[in-house]
Each structure stands twice: as structure tokens, then as C-alpha cells.
Amino acid sequence: MTDVAQLWSYLSATPLLWLTATVLAYVLADALARRLGNPPWANPVLMSVCLIAPVLWITATDYATYFEGAQFIHFLLGPATVALALPLVDNLDTIRRSVAPILLALLAGSVVAVCSAILLALALGLPEAVILSLSPKSTTAPVALGVSEAVGGIPTLTAVLVILTGIIGAVTVTPLMTLLRVRDWRARGFAVGVAAHGIGTARAFQVNQTAGAYAGIGMALNALLTSLIVPLIVRWLV
Amino acid sequence: MLGAIGLLLACQLVGEVVTRGAGLPVPGPVAGLALLIVILRLRPGLAARIRPTVTVILANLSLLFVPAGVGVIGNLDALSAHGPALIVVLVVSTLLAMLAAVGTFIGVRRLTERPAP
Known part of the structure; x- marks a missing residue:
């Protein structure tokens, strides 16, 4: 035995x-x-x-x-991020027609995600290291870890907060959008991609292919924007 | 399938080398994504060849977040000390971000699709 x-x-x-x-x-x-x-x-x-x-x-x-x-x-996660190029190219014509909504919604969603997290955490009296770890929570894990480290957060805590954010976005997006009577799959997908990165994108692909493609765009663009704006916003607010 | 995986990895590798080499704040995989868009525009025939593999990867995207999610067990101290406050921050902030993005998207789309006279 x-x-x-x-x-x-x-x-x-x-x-x-x-x-x-x-x-x-x-x-x-x-x-x-x-x-x-x-x-x-x-x-x-x-x-x-x-x-x-x-x-x-x-x-x-x-x-x-x-x-x-x-x-x-x-x-x-790295190769999967690269793979998002395919649904983007598939939808390039419709994306070209909605460049203005995409860029402005990206800016609004990304800035609100970072600022609201920092301001709420300050209001609730969370310690500074936790606030800094929270700041990049809406962007995809590999990017958020780098940003967290750069601004003085705790990368392992950031990883968990990023995953929780993704789950919260994925769980709430369908009821929220139904409640608001949003029927445009592009808007629904894009919003969840910006706010809840890859987990939100996975949820969007479960529901609708167009929503998934737009969620992928939102996630990819927000990965870029978050890594640029978090250091600036942190210096201003914290 | 191996060709597709090779292409994805090569794009990521070039992305990492370029962003780190040039000191750009852009993450390597995101630069790799941009590179693959360019490649697919130049060689449209490639799309059909990588589609089966990419479809499998994107259909199971959730799996890739499980290892980071299990990291919750390494952070139980911070999470139990500030748990309720953290959950409030995450839920409210995520809802606000989605509202801001969806509201702006629909508002701007209406303005640009039907310009005021």
C-alpha cells in the first residue's frame, strides 16, 4: 500500500x-x-x-x-490580451463609425473609476497603502500590478482588488443595463470593459459577440489610459 | 493551432521588447495587441487561420483570472480588517464607472449620429 x-x-x-x-x-x-x-x-x-x-x-x-x-x-493572460486583436479587427468598420463615443466614454469611465475609488476610500478612512493599491482596480491584472507598484501600493492586494472589481462588474452589468433600458450592445460592452477589464469582457462575450468585441476595446484602451492617469491622479488626490 | 499560439506569443514578445526598450508606460501585451491589429490588416488571410485558437482562448477568458483570484487567501488580513469598506468602495466605484462610460457613449453617439441643425 x-x-x-x-x-x-x-x-x-x-x-x-x-x-x-x-x-x-x-x-x-x-x-x-x-x-x-x-x-x-x-x-x-x-x-x-x-x-x-x-x-x-x-x-x-x-x-x-x-x-x-x-x-x-x-x-x-498576456497572449489572451494580444488575441483580442481579432474581434477588434472583425469590428473595425463599426468601430470607425463610433470613434467619438468610444474615446469620450473611455475618458469618462476611466477617470470616474480611479477618482471615485480614491475619494470613497479617503472618506471611509482606509489606510494610504490600501488606497494606492485600489487606484488601478478597473484595469487588467498585469497592468494594474505594475501601476500599483509604481505609485507605492501593495501589488498582491491590488491583484485581489482587481479580480473582485471584475467579478462585481460582471455580476452587476446585466441587471444595471436592463434597469436603465440600454439596448445598444456596443455601449453595454464598452462600459463593462472599461470598468471591469477581462472578467467583464468574458461576461460580455457570454451575452453577445458585439458586446464582447466592444468590451475588449474598452479593456485594451483603459489599460493604456489607466497606466497614464493613475500616477497623476494619485499625486493630486492622495 | 501552434501557428496561432506562436503568432500571439511573438506579438507579445515584440510588444514587451519595444515598450521596455523605449521605456513606454504601455503594457507589453497591449502593444502586442496593437501589433497584431496591424498584421491582420496587412495580411487579412491570417484571420481565418488564427480564428479557431483565438475563439477557444476568448471563450475561456475567465479561467485565466482564477490564479490571481485565489490570491485572496494571501491577503485575508488586509481584507478582514477593511472588508466592508473595501466592498463598498469597489461596488460603488465600479457602478459609477459603468454609468459614466455608458452614459457618455450613448450621449455622444446621439450627438454625432444626429448632429443639431
């Missing part, structure tokens, strides 16, 4: 275990969301984290050990 402790010490030392766990948790979460008809509250990222986090806690596995396996998936 195999010694369970020995087997565990082997498995917990290779990236295989947590890489497999991450993929399986997502497959399960995604299958569940599909079966439920992709309702806004059944967010695949949130459900996957809720499946994995307790397992790590029970097995006393620290995040660094988990990340040795999960880094292979995390790495794909």
Missing part, C-alpha cells in the same frame, strides 16, 4: 497538482454556470476561487506553492 503522506509530499512539490486543480475547478464552475443558463450571479471566476481556496486552507498550502502550478494559466 502506498504511503499517503509520501504521496502527498510528492504531489505538493510538483506544479501538476494545483495546475490540475485550477483547470478542473474552472471546468466544474463553467459547466454549472452553463447549466444554470449563465445568470449574472453565477460567475465562473468567483465559483472557481470558492472551490479552490477552501482546499488550500484545509491542506495548509500557501499561495506561493499554489502559484507554482497556477502560473502556467496566469501566464496566458
Whole structure:
């Protein structure tokens, strides 16, 4: 009979275990969301984290050990960002016709995302390091981490706040837009891409292909703009 | 499939090299995205060849955020100390950002599509 402790010490030392766990948790979460008809509250990222986090806690596995396996998936965020070029090119003609709404909505959404987070956090008396970590929350994870570090935030805290922002945007966008009776898929997608980066974009692709393409544009443009404006706004407000 | 992955990685690599080399504040993958747009405009035939792989990646975009999301276990101290305030900030700020973006998009679209006489 195999010694369970020995087997565990082997498995917990290779990236295989947590890489497999991450993929399986997502497959399960995604299958569940599909079966439920992709309702806004059944967010695949949130459900996957809720499946994995307790397992790590029970097995006393620290995040660094988990990340040795999960880094292979995390790495794909870069190529996936590049891949957004295809839906952008597919929609280039319609994008050309709405350059003015896109650029002005980008500016409004991005500035409101950064300023409202900083002002609310100041009003609620959060510590400065947390406020700085919050400032780039609406932009995509790899960009937000760099910005957070540059302005004096805590990058690992920023990563979590970015993911939470994405989940909040993905969960609230459909009810909010339905409530406001917004039927333009371009406007709906673009808003969630600017405010809730890739997780919002993933949600938009679940609902409508045009919304997904515009969410991708919003996310990509906001990655650019946030990295430029956060250092300026932080100097002015904090 | 491998050709498509190679192209995506190459664009990202060039993007990283250019942005870091020139000290631009633009993230490498975003520069890679811009490069791939240019390539797809110059060689429209490439789009059909990378489409199957890109479709799979974008359909499962959520998976790629799971590792960073699990990072919540490493930040339980900060989150439990300021949890309610942080959630209020994130929810209100995200809703305000979406309202600002969607309101501006629709407002400007109406102005530019039907210019005032």
C-alpha cells in the first residue's frame, strides 16, 4: 500500500497538482454556470476561487506553492490580451463609425473609476497603502500590478482588488443595463470593459459577440489610459 | 493551432521588447495587441487561420483570472480588517464607472449620429 503522506509530499512539490486543480475547478464552475443558463450571479471566476481556496486552507498550502502550478494559466493572460486583436479587427468598420463615443466614454469611465475609488476610500478612512493599491482596480491584472507598484501600493492586494472589481462588474452589468433600458450592445460592452477589464469582457462575450468585441476595446484602451492617469491622479488626490 | 499560439506569443514578445526598450508606460501585451491589429490588416488571410485558437482562448477568458483570484487567501488580513469598506468602495466605484462610460457613449453617439441643425 502506498504511503499517503509520501504521496502527498510528492504531489505538493510538483506544479501538476494545483495546475490540475485550477483547470478542473474552472471546468466544474463553467459547466454549472452553463447549466444554470449563465445568470449574472453565477460567475465562473468567483465559483472557481470558492472551490479552490477552501482546499488550500484545509491542506495548509500557501499561495506561493499554489502559484507554482497556477502560473502556467496566469501566464496566458498576456497572449489572451494580444488575441483580442481579432474581434477588434472583425469590428473595425463599426468601430470607425463610433470613434467619438468610444474615446469620450473611455475618458469618462476611466477617470470616474480611479477618482471615485480614491475619494470613497479617503472618506471611509482606509489606510494610504490600501488606497494606492485600489487606484488601478478597473484595469487588467498585469497592468494594474505594475501601476500599483509604481505609485507605492501593495501589488498582491491590488491583484485581489482587481479580480473582485471584475467579478462585481460582471455580476452587476446585466441587471444595471436592463434597469436603465440600454439596448445598444456596443455601449453595454464598452462600459463593462472599461470598468471591469477581462472578467467583464468574458461576461460580455457570454451575452453577445458585439458586446464582447466592444468590451475588449474598452479593456485594451483603459489599460493604456489607466497606466497614464493613475500616477497623476494619485499625486493630486492622495 | 501552434501557428496561432506562436503568432500571439511573438506579438507579445515584440510588444514587451519595444515598450521596455523605449521605456513606454504601455503594457507589453497591449502593444502586442496593437501589433497584431496591424498584421491582420496587412495580411487579412491570417484571420481565418488564427480564428479557431483565438475563439477557444476568448471563450475561456475567465479561467485565466482564477490564479490571481485565489490570491485572496494571501491577503485575508488586509481584507478582514477593511472588508466592508473595501466592498463598498469597489461596488460603488465600479457602478459609477459603468454609468459614466455608458452614459457618455450613448450621449455622444446621439450627438454625432444626429448632429443639431
